[in-house]
Amino acid sequence: MAISFADEVRNELARMTSERRCCQHAELAALIRCNGTLSIAQRQIGLILTTENAAVARKIFKLFKLNYDLFTEIVVRQKMRFHRHNSYQVKIPPQKGTREMLISIGVLNELYQFNYRLDYDMLSKECCARSYIRGTFLGSGSINHPDRGYHLEITCDREEYAQQLLSFFQSFQLNCNIMYRKHSYVIYFKSSEDIATFLNLIGAHTALLKFEDYRVMKNIKNDVNRRVNCETANLDKTITASMQQIDDIELITASRGIDTLPKSLQEIAQLRISHPDLSLKELGQLLNPPLSKSGVNGRLRRIAQAADKIRLKS
Numbered sequence: 001m002a003i004s005f006a007d008e009v010r011n012e013l014a015r016m017t018s019e020r021r022c023c024q025h026a027e028l029a030a031l032i033r034c035n036g037t038l039s040i041a042q043r044q045i046g047l048i049l050t051t052e053n054a055a056v057a058r059k060i061f062k063l064f065k066l067n068y069d070l071f072t073e074i075v076v077r078q079k080m081r082f083h084r085h086n087s088y089q090v091k092i093p094p095q096k097g098t099r100e101m102l103i104s105i106g107v108l109n110e111l112y113q114f115n116y117r118l119d120y121d122m123l124s125k126e127c128c129a130r131s132y133i134r135g136t137f138l139g140s141g142s143i144n145h146p147d148r149g150y151h152l153e154i155t156c157d158r159e160e161y162a163q164q165l166l167s168f169f170q171s172f173q174l175n176c177n178i179m180y181r182k183h184s185y186v187i188y189f190k191s192s193e194d195i196a197t198f199l200n201l202i203g204a205h206t207a208l209l210k211f212e213d214y215r216v217m218k219n220i221k222n223d224v225n226r227r228v229n230c231e232t233a234n235l236d237k238t239i240t241a242s243m244q245q246i247d248d249i250e251l252i253t254a255s256r257g258i259d260t261l262p263k264s265l266q267e268i269a270q271l272r273i274s275h276p277d278l279s280l281k282e283l284g285q286l287l288n289p290p291l292s293k294s295g296v297n298g299r300l301r302r303i304a305q306a307a308d309k310i311r312l313k314s
């Protein structure tokens, strides 16, 4: 099965681990807010993070191992029947130290509940802010292949948290909105510029290159289409005008004779009859000396007026 563009981005991000503790903590906080559930046993707290991406599960595991001395394990849950994907759980069973860890990175309050308020102190450094956004994408983000239309989204269970993320993203000059879908709040990005900025922000540089390649290709295609349409439209206009001019000339020839016109008009009339598909500019270049487009237009207008006079009389 071909891997989706979203999984390509996730895999790329899962492979990179920031060197700095501050960033590792920020990324973990985002992942826990997106994917975490608490468990409590014997007055101790445990934590389970669930993801469908194996590389993401390994990254979460690694981030915990690098930072905390807690018993942590990965459990694979095979989904039967209609589901194609396994799911992976990073489990920290209820034990001493989990509560302190969660409080230290700001995701647990004194009531042993998840705290969804963004901690702007923690996110004040740019490195940490980027890591937090990366964790958010890894936890609950998705992106379309650019061939399928520009779309990047982050899903949140809670409206309050979605609103906070929205303003956080907007502080990076990103344009995004929230919609409500299947009991979730979805923050979505629609413009290719914003999606490119987002990918750059979270450090998905390989994915960004690929995205930009498609974007450039698409722009070239659109450009060519636009130009072809434009040329076709101009050609249509030229032909329609030319047919009217030939009508005029034939009418004059049949009723009063073309030689009743001044020499300069006879000359352009003959050229028009022999070259019905040329533009005015091209007709002018056939004259000796050449005449400008507006000059040619002026002469043809006088022919049209002469023809109109004949039509009025008849």
Ligand SMILES: [Zn+2]
Residues within 6 Å of the ligand: 020, 021, 022, 023, 024, 125, 126, 127, 128, 129, 131
């Ligand atoms: Zn940092």
